Each structure stands twice: as structure tokens, then as C-alpha cells.
Amino acid sequence: MMVMYLLQHVYKTPLNYKFSLYTYGPYDEAVLNCIDSAERNKLIKLEQHVGSNNSYGYHIHAICEDKVVDVDLDYSINDVAEKFDGCRARDWELVAIIVYVYAAYKRNNLLIDKSVMCMRINSLKPHFKC
Numbered sequence: 001m002m003v004m005y006l007l008q009h010v011y012k013t014p015l016n017y018k019f020s021l022y023t024y025g026p027y028d029e030a031v032l033n034c035i036d037s038a039e040r041n042k043l044i045k046l047e048q049h050v051g052s053n054n055s056y057g058y059h060i061h062a063i064c065e066d067k068v069v070d071v072d073l074d075y076s077i078n079d080v081a082e083k084f085d086g087c088r089a090r091d092w093e094l095v096a097i098i099v100y101v102y103a104a105y106k107r108n109n110l111l112i113d114k115s116v117m118c119m120r121i122n123s124l125k126p127h128f129k130c
Contacts, residue, residue, distance in 0.1 A: 002092040003080050004031050009099055011076040021124065024089065025096035035060070053088070097125050 005026040007013040019026035038044045047059045084092065101120045105112040112120075118130030 001025070001027060001031055002096050003077070003084075004028075005096055006080050006099065007073075007076055009103055011080070013073060013076055019100075021097075021100060025093045026100050057089070093125070094128055097121055097128070 002025060004015060004017060005019055008015045008017055008019075017028040017030055019028045021027075035044070035046070039046055042063060045061045045063050047061065048056065049059050050056050084095070087095075098117070098121065101117060101124070102112065105116075114130075121128055122130060
């Protein structure tokens, strides 16, 4: 979910998801529907992953050999993967909420500084302290 959010809002990839703020960050059920559909159609394979600190998640592997990949999209996905490799869910959550708050202010043509950003993030996610 976070990768899709960052691709859409940081890398400006036109995915057309309508994210809203949820417990662990931005969420859109359509992302999960697309992943389920791709798995059913044997375009991807989901593999559950358990980390060394008992964290869990999924690895998504493309299994379609003759796929055509947009070079810019391929670069963006690889860039996100490189930058956040090894990050914990909490790290992803913080990055996503920073992007979410910043995008909301920018969308409404409002200026935001560090103190306002910290106050807004803390109001939405009190477990993060600035």
C-alpha cells in the first residue's frame, strides 16, 4: 500500500487511486483489489515474508515473462524499493504520513513549516513525536 501511495504522490505515477488516511497511513481498497486480481490472473505471485524481528509482510513477484514494463515506472518502483529496503512498518507509516500531510497543505495552497508539520502529524499519529 505504501509503495503505491509513494509512487502516486511522490513519483507522480498516474495510478488513479483515491487514498484516505487510515490506521497505518494512506489506504485505498482498490490497491488490494488490483493485487488480488493480478494474482488470480497469474501475473504476480504473493509470498508471505517474516522478518528477523517477527515483522511480516509480502513479497510480490512478477511471473509474467512477456510483460512490457514502462521504463519510468520500473525506475520508480526500483528507486522506492532501494530507498526503503529494510525499513520497518513504523518507518513506512511515518514517511507516508509526512507525504500525506504535505500533499494536503500543498493541494490547498497552504504554506507549511516544520513546526506546523510536526503538530499536524502529532495530532493524526500521536505515537510519533517531533
